[in-house]
Amino acid sequence: MVRWEPDAAGRLRRAALELFAERGVEATTVAAIAERAGVTERTFFRYFRDKREVLFGDQEGFAGLFVEGVRAAAPDAAPLEAVAAGLRSASDFFTDDARDGARLRSTVIDAHPGLRERELLKMADVGDRMAAALRERGVAEPGASLAAKSGIAVFHAAFAAWVAPGQTRGLADLTEDGLRELRAIAR
């Protein structure tokens, strides 16, 4: 007999997403999330720095997808091509059976400035890491940061299109579109 149900963090994450979707973020207290997950408020704050963080798990793994892609790019690939490799690596991770979950999460986040704020910070962190990986490849500033941030913009746009209602194309496809569009824009 176990003393506690396992995976408290996972239960908290699921409970939070449900409650945020059901009644909105503001109307959901940490106490309510903890109660649905079967733990105390104090335990919530042991797993998550604050109420918003509960929607953003495994930042290390997420950022790693991008960085590993950049690192694995051909040594002579141009900066934006290396960034494109990072985006492909991340895009491949999101298969279509994850789309519904991602859509719900996106809906919740977009409806709440505080969550959008947190997401921007997370994506900025990914951008910073990709820029660092580019510098390791010998790319100088400000080129490294510009390539990385433009890449993040592409991923953001592709992801938004991927979770848009009625979308049937895959994230990888949409990301390629975005990369082409970025090159066209910059002439």
Place this chain on the structure above:
Amino acid sequence: MVRWEPDAAGRLRRAALELFAERGVEATTVAAIAERAGVTERTFFRYFRDKREVLFGDQEGFAGLFVEGVRAAAPDAAPLEAVAAGLRSASDFFTDDARDGARLRSTVIDAHPGLRERELLKMADVGDRMAAALRERGVAEPGASLAAKSGIAVFHAAFAAWVAPGQTRGLADLTEDGLRELRAIAR
């Protein structure tokens, strides 16, 4: 004789920046800011939604600089050229005598994730508005968003260079450099 000293918001902003720089953001309570400004805590929250917001005044005016630049661009200018016009309009606003103040503010913001988060949200808002201005010019998505966000990345990099220790070049110059770099990166 006036009932209250004028410009309570300005006093609160100055008091907050001073205290954040002196003892850090976490160690500065709203009560302390209000006391230094000579008002009550409640008055602080009448002027600013939350403690972080006190460092981000006049978002309307700031975003307006970018948007007006985009709107004023030649009708046949390419998307990125219109964005460049927006960046120039904003860059011209920051003259060198504002550099010290901007540097202090940047130092405080960069040292605190919560403030960086808020700044990202503000800049994302500027990007959204530039993208909307581009769409008014007939630029389709995702091109409008990509051009706007890449432009924001350029401004961010230029601004960081502008407030870097020992920097003597002007923001407008650094912005032009960034634009050239962006075009080079995207080939």
Place this chain on the structure above:
DNA sequence: GGTCGTGATGTCACAATCTGACATCAGCGA
């Protein structure tokens, strides 16, 4: 001059967020 409305601020009560300190106790290895 007198009256009255307005707007900025103060006062008070309170919910919610977040943290530190300490207690509990099943499971595990020595």
Place this chain on the structure above:
DNA sequence: TCGCTGATGTCAGATTGTGACATCACGACC
């Protein structure tokens, strides 16, 4: 059996943020 460990609980408290109502100089209007 004993003692340690790690996840969780309990409790007290500071801080943030909001709603409701009070105060009162100032200016408009009669």
